[in-house]
Amino acid sequence: MSDKVMFTAVAAQGGNIGPFPTDSILKFDTIITNVGEGYDNTSGVFKAPIAGVYYFTFSYQAPKNYTSGLLLMKNDSVVVKAADHNGRGEYLTDNGGNSAILELALGDKVFMQLPANHCVWTADRTTSFSGFRISQ
Template sequence: MVAKVCFTAVASKGGVYGPFDDDITLEFETAVTSNKAYDPTSGLFTAPTSGSYLFSFFYQAPKNKPSGLCLVKNQQVIVKTCDKNIQGSTHTDNGGNVAILHLRAGDTVCVRLLAKCHVTATNRVTSFSGFLIAED
């Protein structure tokens, strides 16, 4: 029987999150759905079983502020999305990315906010999701 592993979590601290001097793991505090594999206090997804997983992350960032997030597996950057959102911009910035990863039980996946970047942490516009596609 295939394990049911899935989650969606949103950043909900309120307002603009960032900038920080270094890359930081984003804590998506509000778990919309979860099977306990995602920990909202650390921002880490820990694979409960080996298999192929799909992960996605999307964000909104305020106008005139640089934005950037990356998906990280076991401390290794897998995919990124970013924008300079240069001075004078009159709109917010939106971005995201998706990756399919093979994980072993115990591997971790998280989303990091890149140094000097911002995201919006309100109104459920910045999210992180994942689910098991096929168990080994």
């Protein structure tokens, strides 16, 4: 098995995702790169195909007049957060994002969680999730 693992996926379905009454895994429907096949766009979950140290990053666009944000999750624990409330005019947009370096065991799961009552804008590939293996 190759030691190369990297992915980038975007939520490209267009429009708002959310708000939902409960926390939800954000599914990035369009895979740009998926070397090592660790990201599953049907579940929205990256599952480490090999152990190692990984770098993850995400970005999103906050839709007008909504509370927006995402949580980077490792298994069932919050790693880092980003949040915003875009209450500005029709043509102004706010963006958010964050990143983290994580040590993963084989099979550990990393995913983006959309908190309850939050939403993100997904048109024009403005919301993305990426990760890659740095070392063993």
